Amino acid sequence: MTSFTYTTTLDGLAADHLRGGFFEGWPNPPTPETHLRLLQGSSHVVLAWDQEQVIGFITAISDGVLSAYIPLLEVLPAYQGQGIGTELTRRMLEQLQSFYMIDLLCDARLQPFYARLGMQPVLGMVMRNYEHQNGEA
C-alpha cells in the first residue's frame, strides 16, 4: 500500500509541486502560482504528498482568537477514496481545536463526510464573484 506524507508548513513548497490538476471542474481555476499564493495567505494548511507532488490540501483562515473558516479541501481525483481527505480534515480540525467556531460550507452530499469528523449541519449564506474565481487581481 502506498503511504503518503502530511505537512503543516510550506517549507520548500513551490508552484511546481502543485501542478497535478487541482481545482478540478472549476471553469476559471487559479494557476499553480496563485494556488501557492493562497496557501501562503492561509493561517493553517495541511498538505498531502506523494513523493515530490502535492496530491491533496486543506486550508483555514482564522482571526486567531475565536473563529476559523475552512475554505478549501481537495484531493486529486486519482488519489480520492483512499482516506486522504479524511486525514487532511482530521489533521486540520486538530490544529483548530482551541477555537470556538470552526466553519465550512459544503454540498449536502458531503455532509456525512464531515459529520463523521464531528461537524454538524447548519444553514448559511454566501456571495460569489465568479469573475474573481481564478484569484487574479
Ligand SMILES: CC(C)(COP(=O)(O)OP(=O)(O)OC[C@H]1O[C@@H](n2cnc3c(N)ncnc32)[C@H](O)[C@@H]1OP(=O)(O)O)[C@@H](O)C(=O)NCCC(=O)NCCS
Ligand atoms: C471531498 C474529498 C476531499 C474527499 O477526499 P477523499 O480522499 O476521496 O476522501 P476519503 O477517501 O477520506 O473518503 C472518506 C469518505 O467520504 C466519502 N466521500 C468522499 N468523497 C465524497 C463525495 N464527493 N461525495 C460523497 N461522499 C464522499 C467516501 O465515500 C468515504 O466513505 P467510506 O470511507 O465510507 O467509503 C474529495 O472527493 C475531493 O477532493 N472532492 C472535490 C473537491 C471537494 O468537493 N472538496 C470539498 C469541498 S467542501
